[in-house]
Amino acid sequence: MKKKILVLCGGISKERLISLETGREVAKELKKNKYKVIICEPDSNLSKKIKSYKPNIIFNALHGQFGEDGYIQSILEIHKIPYTHSGVIASSLAMDKEVSKNIFLKHKILTPKYIKFIYGKDERNIVKKIEKKLKFPVVIKPINEGSSVHVYICNKKNIIKNLDILSSYKEILIEEFIPGREIQVAIMGKKILGAIELKPKRKFYDYEAKYNPKAKTEHIIPVDLDSKNLKKINDIAFKAHNVIRCRGVTRSDFKFYKGKFYLLEINTQPGMTKLSLVPEIANFAGISFIKLIEWILKDASINR
Numbered sequence: 401m402k403k404k405i406l407v408l409c410g411g412i413s414k415e416r417l418i419s420l421e422t423g424r425e426v427a428k429e430l431k432k433n434k435y436k437v438i439i440c441e442p443d444s445n446l447s448k449k450i451k452s453y454k455p456n457i458i459f460n461a462l463h464g465q466f467g468e469d470g471y472i473q474s475i476l477e478i479h480k481i482p483y484t485h486s487g488v489i490a491s492s493l494a495m496d497k498e499v500s501k502n503i504f505l506k507h508k509i510l511t512p513k514y515i516k517f518i519y520g521k522d523e524r525n526i527v528k529k530i531e532k533k534l535k536f537p538v539v540i541k542p543i544n545e546g547s548s549v550h551v552y553i554c555n556k557k558n559i560i561k562n563l564d565i566l567s568s569y570k571e572i573l574i575e576e577f578i579p580g581r582e583i584q585v586a587i588m589g590k591k592i593l594g595a596i597e598l599k600p601k602r603k604f605y606d607y608e609a610k611y612n613p614k615a616k617t618e619h620i621i622p623v624d625l626d627s628k629n630l631k632k633i634n635d636i637a638f639k640a641h642n643v644i645r646c647r648g649v650t651r652s653d654f655k656f657y658k659g660k661f662y663l664l665e666i667n668t669q670p671g672m673t674k675l676s677l678v679p680e681i682a683n684f685a686g687i688s689f690i691k692l693i694e695w696i697l698k699d700a701s702i703n704r
Contacts, residue, residue, distance in 0.1 A: 402435045405697065406455035408472070410441035413464030414549045422672040423461040429690050442472060450479050457700045458483040459693075460669060465544055468669045469495035477702060484696050485648040486668040487704025494644050494668045497543050497573055504663055507643045509636055511663050512539075512655075514575040519567055526563070527556060530574060537577040542569050553577055578664075580657030583623055585637035586670070586681040587650045588692075589699060592634045594681045597623045619677070621684050625656075633661050640666050647704050648696055651678055 407430075409423025410416055423439055430437045440449050442462065450458070458476055460483050466472060470492030476483040486494065494500050504511045515533055517526065517540070530538055540562055541551045550569075552562040566572050582600070586593035599618035623630065637652040640663055651670040655662045670678040672693075682692045 402433075403456035403697070404436040404454070405430055405438075405457050405459055406450065406453055407437060407439045407459045407461055408442060408467075409439060409461040411462045411464070411467045411472075413462070413466060413468075414545060415464035418671055418673065419461055419463040419467065422463065422676070425672050425674065426459055426461055426693055429693055433690050442467070442475075446475065447479070450481065455481060457481070457697050459697065459700075460484050461672065463669055463671065464549070465495075468667075469544060473704070477704075480702055482700035482702055483704070484700045485704075486644075486646045486650070490645045490647065490704070491668050494646065494650075494666050495544050497541065497665060500644060500666065503643055504640060507639065509640055509643075509663050510660060512576045512578050514573045516543075516571055517563070517574050518571045519569070523563075526574075527559060530559070531556075534574065534576045539575045539577050540566060541573050541575065542566065543571060543573055578655040578657050578662045580655045583625075583633060583654045583656050583661075584677055585634055585652045585654065586678045587637055587641040587646070587652070588682070588695065589648065592638050593649075593678070593687075594621070594685050595623045595625075595630065595633060595637075596621045596677050596681050596684075598677075619680060621680065629656075629659075629661075636661055636663060637666075644668075647701075648699050649678055649692075 407423045407427045409419045411419055427437045427439050438453055458481055462468060462472060468491055470488040473488040473491050477488065498516060501511050513534055536556050538554050539551060540554055550566055554562045582598040583595055585595045597620040601616050633654060640652050641650050644666060646668055649670060651667045653664040655664060670676060672679060679689050679692060
């Protein structure tokens with residue numbers, strides 16, 4: 401008998417629309433394969449909804465803050481119902497770009513250099529500080545967002561203007577800009593799924609390039625790397641997955657420049673939309689969309 405699945409999606413993060421799309425795609429595929437499915441948005445009645453529906457498994461299709469940062473996971477743990485993807489601690493560590501970077505560095509995983517910028521404290525001489533520690537251009541980004549939300553590549557002329565745009569955040573990262581190739585690697589539990597290269601038509605692989613078909617980002621699979629470098633990037637992604645103690649499926653984002661792989665971040669709840677990369681990588685590896693979803697469900701548990 402097929403199990404009852406609660407697909408949790410939407411939420412209040414800036415990635416709400418993408419999460420809804422992920423949830424719809426997962427639910428549609430499960431229904432097509434005779435599963436009992438309900439789509440649920442997290443709100444103040446979430447606990448009541450979970451108790452009334454009594455699902456066998458919760459598929460966490462949330463993205464961004466409150467869904468991917470350990471917050472919702474801590475609520476799901478209370479209900480003692482198996483849920484998908486990473487648990488409380490791993491989700492929290494991966495979502496915090498500063499904390500995860502420090503973990504990467506501790507384990508000798510190359511990641512772009514950065515400085516933390518605190519609004520109301522670090523405005524003075526910030527341009528000089530950047531020139532001394534990082535050099536222009538730089539990338540500015542929120543510490544706890546995904547999907548390249550509010551990420552800007554800045555030069556000396558526009559850095560102050562762009563810092564002002566992000567002033568609603570208390571603190572952000574200013575990171576050295578690494579040019580080169582965009583390559584991403586998917587991990588599925590203890591298995592390396594594979595890599596994909598992205599060639600955006602836009603300035604970089606930003607929110608539009610990720611989710612708007614009109615952006616016409618080119619997806620290249622298999623990636624044109626020699627066997628040594630392909631093994632290297634796969635091994636780094638697998639190592640990152642393990643040092644953060646992730647579960648389920650993850651996707652690690654890299655820049656490849658001058659023979660070096662720079663890990664930008666690890667995503668603990670990759671998208672499952674028509675343009676999402678993990679289903680595309682899985683499909684290339686011979687794993688259909690439903691088989692990928694079923695593996696994620698089978699991997700679900702509590703105490704993650």
